[in-house]
Amino acid sequence: MTSDREKQADAFFHALADSTRRDILRRVLAGEHSVSALAQHYPMSFAAVQKHVAVLERAGLVSKRRSGREQLASGEVEAVRSVTALLVEFEQVWRGRVDRIDALLEDDRTHPTTQKET
Amino acid sequence: MTSDREKQADAFFHALADSTRRDILRRVLAGEHSVSALAQHYPMSFAAVQKHVAVLERAGLVSKRRSGREQLASGEVEAVRSVTALLVEFEQVWRGRVDRIDALLEDDRTHPTTQKET
DNA sequence: CTAACGTACAACCAATCAGTTGTACGTTGT
DNA sequence: ACAACGTACAACTGATTGGTTGTACGTTAG
Numbered sequence: 001m002t003s004d005r006e007k008q009a010d011a012f013f014h015a016l017a018d019s020t021r022r023d024i025l026r027r028v029l030a031g032e033h034s035v036s037a038l039a040q041h042y043p044m045s046f047a048a049v050q051k052h053v054a055v056l057e058r059a060g061l062v063s064k065r066r067s068g069r070e071q072l073a074s075g076e077v078e079a080v081r082s083v084t085a086l087l088v089e090f091e092q093v094w095r096g097r098v099d100r101i102d103a104l105l106e107d108d109r110t111h112p113t114t115q116k117e118t
Numbered sequence: 119m120t121s122d123r124e125k126q127a128d129a130f131f132h133a134l135a136d137s138t139r140r141d142i143l144r145r146v147l148a149g150e151h152s153v154s155a156l157a158q159h160y161p162m163s164f165a166a167v168q169k170h171v172a173v174l175e176r177a178g179l180v181s182k183r184r185s186g187r188e189q190l191a192s193g194e195v196e197a198v199r200s201v202t203a204l205l206v207e208f209e210q211v212w213r214g215r216v217d218r219i220d221a222l223l224e225d226d227r228t229h230p231t232t233q234k235e236t
Numbered sequence: 237c238t239a240a241c242g243t244a245c246a247a248c249c250a251a252t253c254a255g256t257t258g259t260a261c262g263t264t265g266t
Numbered sequence: 267a268c269a270a271c272g273t274a275c276a277a278c279t280g281a282t283t284g285g286t287t288g289t290a291c292g293t294t295a296g
């Protein structure tokens with residue numbers, strides 16, 4: 001049944017596995033941009049960029065809000081942080097702390113101490 | 119010419135974008151395993167697992183050493199850490215430190231101070 | 237009103253991917 | 267010597283990917 005968490009990780013890493021998408025993510029993390037504004041920076045069609053944004057959005061790394069006829073995309077830094085957290089788990093496995101991993105996850109779910117501070 | 123760094127990132131994230139490969143990485147981070155030993159854990163052919171290990175190896179996340187007729191794979195925690203570092207850069211972009219990122223990149227090109235230390 | 241803009245989405249194509257099977261080759265144990 | 271083991275690799279298949287073009291639709295400016 002490939003856990004929900006694993007499917008999330010698939011989406012996260014797949015979305016990040018393309019340099020155009022990573023570049024888009026950087027731009028929208030720095031500030032809101034319309035899809036067509038983003039498209040101007042790349043040597044490909046608007047539709048192609050639109051698809052890249054959609055991939056990032058499905059992964060939860062980017063969110064969009066409508067403003068008139070424009071669709072403004074912005075980066076979700078919390079999502080980026082949760083990918084980082086996934087990698088930190090790998091490092092912890094290396095340390096041999098496999099048992100403590102589960103405890104940490106439970107902890108994170110119950111009281112979010114490592115949360116955003118605007 | 120899609121910088122070297124970007125191609126590395128592609129390889130890293132692509133390698134991580136598969137739950138079987140992530141599971142293999144966890145196992146080999148915890149300790150050395152032969153390819154066939156790894157293969158026993160998954161509902162797929164030996165050749166398929168071998169390919170997954172090859173993807174991880176090409177990305178630099180796993181290294182192999184030969185021991186008799188066995189090929190022992192182990193996880194490269196430094197590589198995992200450098201992926202984490204990539205993500206931290208994204209978070210820094212979000213913080214508005216766009217200018218410093220470029221400086222860091224230039225820095226990295228000229229005198230590699232943030233390099234691996236075994 | 238209407239023309240231009242920003243977006244959405246479908247259809248299509250070439251390339252890559254994840255999986256398979258089959259073959260080949262060095263290593264190990266008896 | 268030789269059978270079983272662990273590996274490597276090629277060839278093939280179906281699914282997915284990253285890109286294209288074309289069409290359609292709401293929104294904004296003259």
